[in-house]
Amino acid sequence: MTKVPLTTRQIPDRLTHPFQSALFSWQSLLLLVAVTIFIVNCFATPYFLSPWSLSDATFNFTEKALIALAMALVIISGEIDLSVAAIIAFASTMMGLALQFGVGTPGLVAVGILTGLICGAFNGVLVTGLGLPSIVVTIGTMSFFRGLSFIVLGDQAYKGYPTSFAFFGQGYVWWVISFEFVLFLIMAVLFYILLHRTNFGRWIFVIGNNPIAAEFSGVRVRRIKLVLFCLTGIMSGVAAVLLTSRLGSTRPSIAQGWELEVITMVVLGGVSILGGAGSIIGVVLAAFIMGLVTFGLGLLNVPGIVMSIVIGGLLIAVIALPILAKRLQQRNIK
Amino acid sequence: MSSETSGTPLVEIKDLSIAFGGIKAVDQASVDLFPGEVVAILGHNGAGKSTLIKVLSGAYKRDGGQIFVNGEEADINNPRDAKQYGIETIYQTLAVADNVDAAANLYLGREILTSFGTLDDAAMEAEARKVMGRLNPNFQRFKEPVSKLSGGQRQSVAIARAILFNARILIMDEPTAALGPQETEQVSELIQQLKKEGIGIFLISHDIHDVFDLADRVAVMKNGQMVGYARTEDVSKDEVLGMIIMGKCPAGAVAGPGAMQEA
Numbered sequence: 255m256t257k258v259p260l261t262t263r264q265i266p267d268r269l270t271h272p273f274q275s276a277l278f279s280w281q282s283l284l285l286l287v288a289v290t291i292f293i294v295n296c297f298a299t300p301y302f303l304s305p306w307s308l309s310d311a312t313f314n315f316t317e318k319a320l321i322a323l324a325m326a327l328v329i330i331s332g333e334i335d336l337s338v339a340a341i342i343a344f345a346s347t348m349m350g351l352a353l354q355f356g357v358g359t360p361g362l363v364a365v366g367i368l369t370g371l372i373c374g375a376f377n378g379v380l381v382t383g384l385g386l387p388s389i390v391v392t393i394g395t396m397s398f399f400r401g402l403s404f405i406v407l408g409d410q411a412y413k414g415y416p417t418s419f420a421f422f423g424q425g426y427v428w429w430v431i432s433f434e435f436v437l438f439l440i441m442a443v444l445f446y447i448l449l450h451r452t453n454f455g456r457w458i459f460v461i462g463n464n465p466i467a468a469e470f471s472g473v474r475v476r477r478i479k480l481v482l483f484c485l486t487g488i489m490s491g492v493a494a495v496l497l498t499s500r501l502g503s504t505r506p507s508i509a510q511g512w513e514l515e516v517i518t519m520v521v522l523g524g525v526s527i528l529g530g531a532g533s534i535i536g537v538v539l540a541a542f543i544m545g546l547v548t549f550g551l552g553l554l555n556v557p558g559i560v561m562s563i564v565i566g567g568l569l570i571a572v573i574a575l576p577i578l579a580k581r582l583q584q585r586n587i588k
Numbered sequence: 589m590s591s592e593t594s595g596t597p598l599v600e601i602k603d604l605s606i607a608f609g610g611i612k613a614v615d616q617a618s619v620d621l622f623p624g625e626v627v628a629i630l631g632h633n634g635a636g637k638s639t640l641i642k643v644l645s646g647a648y649k650r651d652g653g654q655i656f657v658n659g660e661e662a663d664i665n666n667p668r669d670a671k672q673y674g675i676e677t678i679y680q681t682l683a684v685a686d687n688v689d690a691a692a693n694l695y696l697g698r699e700i701l702t703s704f705g706t707l708d709d710a711a712m713e714a715e716a717r718k719v720m721g722r723l724n725p726n727f728q729r730f731k732e733p734v735s736k737l738s739g740g741q742r743q744s745v746a747i748a749r750a751i752l753f754n755a756r757i758l759i760m761d762e763p764t765a766a767l768g769p770q771e772t773e774q775v776s777e778l779i780q781q782l783k784k785e786g787i788g789i790f791l792i793s794h795d796i797h798d799v800f801d802l803a804d805r806v807a808v809m810k811n812g813q814m815v816g817y818a819r820t821e822d823v824s825k826d827e828v829l830g831m832i833i834m835g836k837c838p839a840g841a842v843a844g845p846g847a848m849q850e851a
Contacts, residue, residue: 447706451706451707452705452706452707453699453701453707455707456688456692456696456699456707457696457697459685459687459688460685460687460688460692460696462687463685463686463687463688464684464685464686466679467679467684467685467696468685468696468697469667470645470647470667470677470679471667471696471697471698471749472667472668472671472697472698473696473697474668530686530687531687
């Protein structure tokens with residue numbers, strides 16, 4: 255055997271430069287799309303580019319986006335919650351019911367958020383305690399919660415919320431900056447820290463990828479999933495407070511179909527529908543995109559039914575595109 | 589059992605039984621493991637070896653029997669309990685989470701946190717570099733998710749994770765089944781090093797060739813029962829094969845309850 259002089263070889267600890275991977279990431283694509291839609295909107299209608307108009311645009315998506323933040327965590331963990339819109343309806347109904355008993359503004363907010371928490375915990379217990387698939391459980395509770403609202407309300411509506419209650423959905427913190435929008439920004443930062451900077455967030459990613467490895471590493475998988483369902487419940491309760499306050503009334507058909515828009519936001523934001531991947535920044539960007547698109551279409555007098563076609567198409571496209579791109583890539587390698 | 593091993597065993601499993609809906613997957617099986625020893629648990633698919641070991645790692649609850657760790661009875665009901673007794677399990681397929689990097693896998697469930705309660709990724713990566721440097725000096729790809737690593741690299745991440753937290757007892761399920769020759773060599777070197785540190789290792793395999801040279805003793809299972817125990821130096825591979833296939837105990841082995849009865 256001949257002796258080879260021993261030299262160390264420099265092996266890179268990552269294959270692509272971080273700047274390069276950031277440049278070609280889903281987030282930068284989303285940012286590009288958001289800016290494009292913004293510019294298109296500016297040219298499409300003269301009413302778009304004014305502070306109050308833009309402020310109105312934020313109302314269009316903040317309530318859904320608040321739920322999307324929590325939904326992102328649920329989907330990354332490999333589960334899904336389809337009952338969020340029904341929770342809004344039920345929480346709003348419970349607030350209306352509390353109003354009939356003379357409960358004041360702080361009490362109404364507490365009732366809304368608490369109802370959301372209980373509904374979320376109910377989902378979570380069915381999924382983690384009984385080990386049922388979340389898609390089936392939440393399809394069931396989607397009908398169940400909304401059905402309860404219909405039983406309580408029938409074709410009636412609750413009205414007459416106190417004036418101080420209107421602040422949550424209609425109030426402004428400063429100039430054109432609404433309370434809803436500020437709340438969304440604060441929540442986005444908190445969820446970013448939770449998902450990307452804490453061990454709880456890391457466990458969510460690992461559970462979505464390999465729940466058995468997580469369990470064998472001592473991660474309490476079922477408890478974490480229960481917490482995540484409670485979290486979507488709470489955020490749905492918060493959205494119920496905002497929406498009820500903004501509309502000033504409760505009907506059982508409130509927030510109909512929102513679960514699809516929330517999930518579209520999450521998936522558009524780059525969260526893998528199969529679990530294990532995603533980011534809060536992506537979800538926030540996707541929320542802005544959805545808000546700008548629907549608001550722009552609204553200014554152009556596009557009817558609601560066309561908008562739901564656009565959103566449905568968007569959902570299919572964002573799920574299909576990465577899969578198709580991957581297939582194309584694999585074909586090229588062969 | 590083996591007469592030459594003395595002192596308190598690291599683990600002693602006594603008359604352990606577990607049934608799934610009337611089928612006795614493990615029936616009154618006993619096995620022990622001493623510090624610095626490698627015991628291979630062999631048997632066909634369905635012989636009960638994985639089930640036996642999953643009870644030890646906390647994945648299944650036993651119906652009967654006892655587990656002793658360092659001579660004291662252990663109460664193991666879930667993987668967290670098993671960890672507290674220093675028992676770590678490495679599964680071939682389930683070992684790592686693909687979507688995060690090596691350091692995140694090493695510290696999964698026991699993350700280092702900053703004083704703000706957030707993840708201290710820099711500290712974890714620095715520790716990971718130290719540990720991995722000892723196990724597998726060629727390993728450099730610390731910033732990539734584990735899905736981009738080779739089979740051997742993933743296996744070394746899994747093993748590093750197990751030993752990082754002072755495991756005393758290591759369970760390795762088919763440790764070399766998916767590895768190439770060079771990577772298998774790496775794993776066997778690693779096992780030698782762990783033995784020197786006094787760690788006891790259970791190797792689970794259905795393929796005797798994978799583990800015969802690594803093990804000090806073999807314990808063979810068939811139909812949920814223990815066929816027998818033998819020191820690898822006292823028996824040949826063919827004799828152990830006879831134990832696995834026919835339940836026939838050779839002269840060099842100690843017969844268990846599952847051994848074929850000579851009529």
